[in-house]
Amino acid sequence: xxxxxxxxxxxxxxxxxxxxxxxxxxxxxxxxxxxxxxxxxxxxxxxxxxxxxxxxxxxxxxxxxxxxxxxxxxxxxxxxxxxxxxxxxxxxxxxxxxxxxxxxxxxxxxxxxxxxxxxxxxxxxxxxxxxxxxxxxxxxxxxxxxxxxxxxxxxxxxxxxxxxxxxxxxxxxxxxxxxxxxxxxxxxxxxxxxxxxxxxxxxxxxxxxxxxxxxxxxxxxxxxxxxxxxxxxxxxxxxxxxxxxx
Amino acid sequence: xxxxxxxxxxxxxxxxxxxxxxxxxxxxxxxxxxxxxxxxxxxxxxxxxxxxxxxxxxxxxxxxxxxxxxxxxxxxxxxxxxxxxxxxxxxxxxxxxxxxxxxxxxxxxxxxxxxxxxxxxxxxxxxxxxxxxxxxxxxxxxxxxxxxxxxxxxxxxxxxxxxxxxxxxxxxxxxxxxxxxxxxxxxxxxxxxxxxxxxxxxxxxxxxxxxxxxxxxxxxxxxxxxxxxxxxxxxxxxxxxxxxxxxxxxxxxxxxxxxxxxxxxxxxxxxxxxxxxxxxxxxxxxxxxxxxxxxxxxxxxxxxxxxxxxxxxxxxxxxxxxxxxxxxxxxxxxxxxxxxxxxxxxxxxxxxxxxxxxxxxxxxxxxxxxxxxxxxxxxxxxxxxxxxxxxxxxxxxxxxxxxxxxxx
Numbered sequence: 186x187x188x189x190x191x192x193x194x195x196x197x198x199x200x201x202x203x204x205x206x207x208x209x210x211x212x213x214x215x216x217x218x219x220x221x222x223x224x225x226x227x228x229x230x231x232x233x234x235x236x237x238x239x240x241x242x243x244x245x246x247x248x249x250x251x252x253x254x255x256x257x258x259x260x261x262x263x264x265x266x267x268x269x270x271x272x273x274x275x276x277x278x279x280x281x282x283x284x285x286x287x288x289x290x291x292x293x294x295x296x297x298x299x300x301x302x303x304x305x306x307x308x309x310x311x312x313x314x315x316x317x318x319x320x321x322x323x324x325x326x327x328x329x330x331x332x333x334x335x336x337x338x339x340x341x342x343x344x345x346x347x348x349x350x351x352x353x354x355x356x357x358x359x360x361x362x363x364x365x366x367x368x369x370x371x372x373x374x375x376x377x378x379x380x381x382x383x384x385x386x387x388x389x390x391x392x393x394x395x396x397x398x399x400x401x402x403x404x405x406x407x408x409x410x411x412x413x414x415x416x417x418x419x420x421x422x423x424x425x426x427x428x429x430x431x
Numbered sequence: 432x433x434x435x436x437x438x439x440x441x442x443x444x445x446x447x448x449x450x451x452x453x454x455x456x457x458x459x460x461x462x463x464x465x466x467x468x469x470x471x472x473x474x475x476x477x478x479x480x481x482x483x484x485x486x487x488x489x490x491x492x493x494x495x496x497x498x499x500x501x502x503x504x505x506x507x508x509x510x511x512x513x514x515x516x517x518x519x520x521x522x523x524x525x526x527x528x529x530x531x532x533x534x535x536x537x538x539x540x541x542x543x544x545x546x547x548x549x550x551x552x553x554x555x556x557x558x559x560x561x562x563x564x565x566x567x568x569x570x571x572x573x574x575x576x577x578x579x580x581x582x583x584x585x586x587x588x589x590x591x592x593x594x595x596x597x598x599x600x601x602x603x604x605x606x607x608x609x610x611x612x613x614x615x616x617x618x619x620x621x622x623x624x625x626x627x628x629x630x631x632x633x634x635x636x637x638x639x640x641x642x643x644x645x646x647x648x649x650x651x652x653x654x655x656x657x658x659x660x661x662x663x664x665x666x667x668x669x670x671x672x673x674x675x676x677x678x679x680x681x682x683x684x685x686x687x688x689x690x691x692x693x694x695x696x697x698x699x700x701x702x703x704x705x706x707x708x709x710x711x712x713x714x715x716x717x718x719x720x721x722x723x724x725x726x727x728x729x730x731x732x733x734x735x736x737x738x739x740x741x742x743x744x745x746x747x748x749x750x751x752x753x754x755x756x757x758x759x760x761x762x763x764x765x766x767x768x769x770x771x772x773x774x775x776x777x778x779x780x781x782x783x784x785x786x787x788x789x790x791x792x793x794x795x796x797x798x799x800x801x802x803x804x805x806x807x808x809x810x811x812x813x814x815x816x817x818x819x820x821x822x823x824x825x826x827x828x829x830x831x832x833x834x835x836x837x838x839x
Contacts, residue, residue: 234794258793267794274791278809288795295796327809328791344795 187212193244202228204408213380220405221427226387230356234268263295265351269341276328313346334361342373354385359393371396391423434464437490446559492560507573516561516590525571531562555619562591570599586614596628605633613641620648624656631659638666649675652683664691665830673702678712689718692834693726703732707740718749722758730762738769751781
């Protein structure tokens with residue numbers, strides 16, 4: 186099993202958010218989690234990425250034969266986990282290009298691979314940026330600083346494409362995107378899909394799933410997955426809302 | 432030994448002791464020291480300072496055996512090594528350097544607004560034992576680098592320097608303070624900018640824990656002149672930087688920047704007082720601090736806009752990153768505005784490093800320590816990028832790397 190979440194319960198500031206959650210993802214699969222506001226979707230994404238604000242009450246997570254809780258935030262990233270943030274953080278003064286260069290090399294170091302040199306990295310970055318319709322001038326700017334909502338999401342996908350993760354978690358990547366930006370972002374995701382990597386897509390709406398076809402759709406309500414199935418569930422939610430699952 | 436005893440015992444060795452005007456001024460200063468209650472609550476300039484170190488000291492000064500080196504590298508670049516606050520005389524068609532003169536004594540001490548509350552300035556006037564005067568002649572554009580060296584332990588340097596930029600001149604002045612011995616330097620720089628002149632003043636402070644450095648400066652700007660001061664404080668010893676500025680004629684500007692990097696138990700006090708006394712003048716202040724361990728810093732700033740100073744622009748900003756729960760930064764920017772057509776603002780943000788930014792960087796594979804260091808560098812990125820002098824930029828970068836290497 187690529188990612189196995191077993192009986193996971195999590196709280197923050199005395200509030201139980203995830204309650205005995207189970208989820209299995211195999212290599213090459215695309216899973217979508219849909220759920221109403223406050224159901225715990227982003228908490229799940231943050232717990233997987235290693236955010237330290239949460240208290241793990243119970244459960245286990247295995248990722249690529251590692252106990253995920255034995256790995257800190259950066260080790261998870263270096264092992265191939267990637268979180269595309271719902272609200273990417275603005276970091277003035279940290280230039281995009283050296284930051285991403287350093288990120289890719291920290292992963293290669295862990296994998297005992299040679300570091301990528303400046304020139305090769307610049308070529309790679311330029312070509313991936315052009316695939317995503319990102320202006321080269323944007324790569325001279327500070328991380329997410331002064332970006333529009335759409336630019337931030339596009340830049341998250343650019344990072345994903347450079348870091349080439351084994352498991353990408355997209356936390357409401359569709360929020361704040363107009364239809365053209367949604368198409369560019371989802372095209373970028375589809376180009377990255379291979380039989381060796383997996384995706385966990387968190388969204389409110391079926392719209393995103395029109396562009397990225399999931400193998401499995403899960404409905405999350407009140408901290409637990411209450412129903413799993415195929416794309417037909419997304420259509421059901423689009424028609425009737427989440428009410429009937431609560 | 433207390434102030435009066437020190438003075439009585441050493442006055443023969445103190446500059447201008449035979450001058451009656453100076454003598455009577457100093458007697459008044461002694462009275463202030465004798466009668467002042469040193470009320471830290473109401474006199475902010477002495478807050479967070481261990482006054483005992485400064486009021487109860489043993490006066491000791493050594494005149495240097497060797498005169499200071501002044502070299503002109505032929506391309507408008509001059510280097511000076513000032514030893515124990517002294518500098519040899521020098522003259523060419525661009526600059527003139529002389530020892531401090533009696534007539535220069537009153538330049539700053541006459542200003543009662545400052546003197547009343549500034550014990551360090553009073554100490555400097557009382558025990559003055561060294562200093563020099565540099566005049567940049569009309570319409571010249573030059574660069575001077577001054578290395579300020581203190582040769583021995585237990586020295587008390589009370590130094591006063593005058594910098595005069597004549598009309599149309601431009602000076603890039605780099606001052607380095609890198610002292611390793613257990614001494615105290617109390618320096619007063621009096622800076623006069625004539626019409627259409629410019630002074631870019633860089634101060635790099637990097638003293639060992641046992642060296643106290645007190646730098647007070649006073650600039651006055653005439654029509655169309657600009658004074659820029661950039662202080663980079665990497666010292667492990669106590670440092671106090673106080674700048675008092677007067678914009679006395681139209682279209683003059685003062686731009687003050689102070690960046691300090693503190694750790695252990697160190698303290699850095701920063702104080703500014705900017706007086707807008709004419710129309711169409713600008714002042715801008717940016718003070719930023721990175722504080723680790725149990726270090727402390729203060730930034731007291733006062734911008735005063737006189738009623739004649741219409742069309743003033745005056746900005747104050749201070750920011751601090753606290754890397755430890757035990758570090759503290761107290762900031763108090765103040766504006767006093769008596770004119771009605773002005774643009775002024777002040778702001779201050781102090782807090783720990785942004786945890787969300789750390790999480791974001793770590794989630795891309797960067798270690799916590801690397802993420803912390805990159806965020807510290809980014810915090811002062813704008814100021815570092817604004818250094819146009821390559822030599823300065825390189826020096827600051829090296830010191831920043833050294834500071835960051837100790838951040839855990």
